[in-house]
Amino acid sequence: MPSVRVAGVGVTPFGNAPERTGRDLFGEASATAFADAGVDRDDVEALYYGNFMGEMAEHQGHQGPLMAEAAGIRAPATRYETACASSGAAVRQAVKDVRNGESDVLLVGGAERMTNMGTAGATEALAIAADDLWEVRQGTTFPGAYALMARAYFEAYGGTREELAEIAVKNHANAVDNELAQYNSEITVEQALDAPMISEPLGLYDSCPISDGASAAVLVSDEYAEREGIDAPVAITGTGQGGDRLALHDREHLATSPAADDAAAEAYDDAEIAASDVDFAEVHDCFTIAEVLAIESLGLYERGEGIGAAARGETTADGDVPVNLSGGLKAKGHPVGATGVAQIADVVKLLQGDHVNGDAVPDANVGVAHNAGGTVASAVVHVLEVAA
Amino acid sequence: MPSVRVAGVGVTPFGNAPERTGRDLFGEASATAFADAGVDRDDVEALYYGNFMGEMAEHQGHQGPLMAEAAGIRAPATRYETACASSGAAVRQAVKDVRNGESDVLLVGGAERMTNMGTAGATEALAIAADDLWEVRQGTTFPGAYALMARAYFEAYGGTREELAEIAVKNHANAVDNELAQYNSEITVEQALDAPMISEPLGLYDSCPISDGASAAVLVSDEYAEREGIDAPVAITGTGQGGDRLALHDREHLATSPAADDAAAEAYDDAEIAASDVDFAEVHDCFTIAEVLAIESLGLYERGEGIGAAARGETTADGDVPVNLSGGLKAKGHPVGATGVAQIADVVKLLQGDHVNGDAVPDANVGVAHNAGGTVASAVVHVLEVAA
Numbered sequence: 001m002p003s004v005r006v007a008g009v010g011v012t013p014f015g016n017a018p019e020r021t022g023r024d025l026f027g028e029a030s031a032t033a034f035a036d037a038g039v040d041r042d043d044v045e046a047l048y049y050g051n052f053m054g055e056m057a058e059h060q061g062h063q064g065p066l067m068a069e070a071a072g073i074r075a076p077a078t079r080y081e082t083a084c085a086s087s088g089a090a091v092r093q094a095v096k097d098v099r100n101g102e103s104d105v106l107l108v109g110g111a112e113r114m115t116n117m118g119t120a121g122a123t124e125a126l127a128i129a130a131d132d133l134w135e136v137r138q139g140t141t142f143p144g145a146y147a148l149m150a151r152a153y154f155e156a157y158g159g160t161r162e163e164l165a166e167i168a169v170k171n172h173a174n175a176v177d178n179e180l181a182q183y184n185s186e187i188t189v190e191q192a193l194d195a196p197m198i199s200e201p202l203g204l205y206d207s208c209p210i211s212d213g214a215s216a217a218v219l220v221s222d223e224y225a226e227r228e229g230i231d232a233p234v235a236i237t238g239t240g241q242g243g244d245r246l247a248l249h250d251r252e253h254l255a256t257s258p259a260a261d262d263a264a265a266e267a268y269d270d271a272e273i274a275a276s277d278v279d280f281a282e283v284h285d286c287f288t289i290a291e292v293l294a295i296e297s298l299g300l301y302e303r304g305e306g307i308g309a310a311a312r313g314e315t316t317a318d319g320d321v322p323v324n325l326s327g328g329l330k331a332k333g334h335p336v337g338a339t340g341v342a343q344i345a346d347v348v349k350l351l352q353g354d355h356v357n358g359d360a361v362p363d364a365n366v367g368v369a370h371n372a373g374g375t376v377a378s379a380v381v382h383v384l385e386v387a388a
Numbered sequence: 389m390p391s392v393r394v395a396g397v398g399v400t401p402f403g404n405a406p407e408r409t410g411r412d413l414f415g416e417a418s419a420t421a422f423a424d425a426g427v428d429r430d431d432v433e434a435l436y437y438g439n440f441m442g443e444m445a446e447h448q449g450h451q452g453p454l455m456a457e458a459a460g461i462r463a464p465a466t467r468y469e470t471a472c473a474s475s476g477a478a479v480r481q482a483v484k485d486v487r488n489g490e491s492d493v494l495l496v497g498g499a500e501r502m503t504n505m506g507t508a509g510a511t512e513a514l515a516i517a518a519d520d521l522w523e524v525r526q527g528t529t530f531p532g533a534y535a536l537m538a539r540a541y542f543e544a545y546g547g548t549r550e551e552l553a554e555i556a557v558k559n560h561a562n563a564v565d566n567e568l569a570q571y572n573s574e575i576t577v578e579q580a581l582d583a584p585m586i587s588e589p590l591g592l593y594d595s596c597p598i599s600d601g602a603s604a605a606v607l608v609s610d611e612y613a614e615r616e617g618i619d620a621p622v623a624i625t626g627t628g629q630g631g632d633r634l635a636l637h638d639r640e641h642l643a644t645s646p647a648a649d650d651a652a653a654e655a656y657d658d659a660e661i662a663a664s665d666v667d668f669a670e671v672h673d674c675f676t677i678a679e680v681l682a683i684e685s686l687g688l689y690e691r692g693e694g695i696g697a698a699a700r701g702e703t704t705a706d707g708d709v710p711v712n713l714s715g716g717l718k719a720k721g722h723p724v725g726a727t728g729v730a731q732i733a734d735v736v737k738l739l740q741g742d743h744v745n746g747d748a749v750p751d752a753n754v755g756v757a758h759n760a761g762g763t764v765a766s767a768v769v770h771v772l773e774v775a776a
Contacts, residue, residue, distance in 0.1 A: 021521065046629075055443040059524065061516035062471035065634040065765035076629040076647075077766070078477050081467040083450035089466045093481060100488035128449035133409065136447065241434075241464040246453040259464075377453035378465070 002221040005232035008037025009345035014213035014333030015182040018116040023070040025214035030071035037218035047077035050087025050110030051337035053125040083129035088340030088371030088380030104224040109216030110337035129374040131247035147199035150289035152254035157304030164288040165192035166311040175327025182333030206288040211333035215341035238271025238383030260297035260379035271383035275299030279364035282343040284372040285328040317360040325357040343369040390609040393620035396425025397733035402601035402721030403570040406504040411458040413602035418459035425606040435465035438475025438498030439725035441513040471517035476728030476759030476768030492612040497604030498725035517762040519635035535587035538677040540642035545692030552676040553580035554699040563715025570721030594676040599721035603729035626659025626771030648685035648767035659771035663687030667752035670731040672760040705748040713745040731757040
């Protein structure tokens with residue numbers, strides 16, 4: 001079976017860019033990825049692209065062909081949509097296709113415009129990731145939904161707002177030198193606790209921002225890389241996807257994420273690794289509580305133990321298993337459709353030793369990316385390793 | 389390599405059902421498909437689902453998990469979006485996954501709600517399949533875009549409104565006994581020519597209607613079918629996808645569809661058949677001119693020869709290669725996300741001899757489904773055959 005290698009990655013700065021179009025953003029990200037990869041655009045066999053709210057943000061569906069043109073390729077293009085896990089799902093198909101010998105060279109990526117809608121508009125658009133009939137029409141927003149999950153967690157396992165704040169503090173600290181991140185400022189626990197409450201117990205600093213941005217990666221088979229002399233030392237060795245009921249009230253428990261549990265188990269099994277092999281992870285911290293659920297789903301912590309990981313210094317940059325060395329969604333930003341592939345980009349750079357926070361994981365061989373949709377009704381997990 | 393079999397199909401009536409939700413429609417289609425298949429829902433490994441305008445029509449994104457629940461399955465679910473070819477793209481991945489041994493049982497399908505938006509609302513929502521910046525904002529609608537394509541065709545190859553009308557007459561005639569079709573009424577050439585002009589040269593009867601509906605199919609590996617005693621004589625033997633520039637002005641010619649040419653060539657090559665092997669086809673006749681472009685892309689006609697095929701009685705039910713025995717999008721209806729899998733359903737029934745128009749192709753072994761997105765910036769073609 002061919003090994004899937006990441007030949008190149010490209011990510012735009014994440015942040016406020018309401019004047020830039022989706023095609024402009026993805027054109028930049030893909031150009032960076034091609035330059036990094038040294039791969040001929042004519043060799044690309046397909047684009048798998050993630051986008052979530054383009055219909056509402058740009059009045060633009062059918063973005064696959066548009067983004068193929070922006071990337072300068074002429075190939076079939078398909079959009080994947082699993083809410084905030086959209087480009088993670090796109091990566092998953094690309095991995096399958098390369099492994100199965102269907103393709104040697106694929107472009108994956110994603111983009112999202114959000115700030116042009118304003119905060120209220122973006123919040124409303126994000127809400128379509130929840131169940132419109134049973135959640136959104138009753139007033140549920142995502143901060144509200146994750147607040148319910150946080151409360152359920154506290155009730156089941158214990159936990160404090162201070163422990164959540166430590167996660168935000170950690171992720172802001174990781175983003176200080178990341179020039180692509182939306183925020184480069186450190187924050188303190190006190191600042192986080194004193195910030196405006198959004199939905200009890202989640203305050204402003206428990207929440208990721210609204211962001212514009214794009215990401216891209218060129219995936220190739222090991223045979224292609226060898227034949228063409230492409231330097232691509234990082235392999236995607238495991239892929240997993242899980243699904244759950246869309247609406248929170250249909251779940252068995254609000255403080256667990258079976259979709260992510262399943263995705264992680266499948267990805268680890270696929271890569272033939274165990275959670276104990278993971279050196280670091282990029283996880284979907286749309287809210288601080290989401291990072292807790294993620295590291296528990298990834299098996300890095302037992303249920304109820306993830307809440308204190310940042311406070312104990314275990315997932316910080318100098319900890320045993322650093323989480324979100326990029327700054328995470330919290331500080332790096334979260335242009336929804338771009339996030340899954342942006343996580344892949346950070347993991348690749350960390351494994352290759354060319355990441356701004358690479359010193360935190362100098363001998364890392366195994367990194368994991370955890371991308372979640374909605375209140376984790378969808379989850380995609382990928383394992384990346386330095387190829388032998 | 390496993391053979392991909394269609395174990396069961398289900399399609400709701402297409403038409404006006406503004407009171408029905410997407411989940412309700414897909415629940416019905418998938419229940420019919422499971423009943424037809426005799427497959428245990430617990431065996432389903434994933435849902436690949438097509439939807440185009442759910443964000444606008446229902447304020448509902450992230451439909452994958454929602455539709456998995458509606459179908460009564462617990463499995464990862466991903467939405468595919470390539471405008472009107474969305475569920476065709478979903479089928480394509482399912483075919484790859486079964487063939488490559490990734491999965492034995494997959495649910496594919498699609499749904500769309502449109503009539504609740506009203507004609508003007510649905511027309512505006514459909515427009516997001518075109519380039520918002522360069523087409524939609526200049527006033528382009530899909531009837532307008534296809535009218536440009538028809539004019540270009542007439543200019544390049546000749547053709548008349550009467551010849552287009554014959555296509556509408558044929559497809560209405562095919563739908564008379566199709567109880568799932570939106571229209572069961574025959575029309576005459578005179579009626580078509582006298583109908584209100586929508587965008588010269590396309591009149592009301594050159595255009596498919598706005599429709600609600602859903603479709604589903606259960607795909608299995610031949611090994612699974614044999615092991616479980618599932619009757620699934622029809623195989624999907626070829627899959628192809630093509631892409632083109634999104635905006636019409638970026639195309640080399642308005643009267644050709646390179647994306648569909650590529651998709652057909654790939655699907656035929658994959659199935660190891662030639663166009664001359666095709667016994668009948670279901671094609672994407674969103675407008676009458678689209679059927680002409682489709683049958684030329686499928687190689688059933690040389691460029692410039694497809695326009696007269698219906699008028700000459702070659703693609704009618706009693707013709708040599710019947711096209712759109714279902715009634716086509718024109719008379720069957722076109723709930724966008726459902727169309728690709730609905731085409732598969734009709735091809736399967738025609739090959740199995742249990743279609744209302746099955747007498748037209750009593751000894752057919754090879755049927756083709758052609759699903760197009762936008763002004764054919766995306767196209768997906770599948771070849772289905774009675775398994776040996």
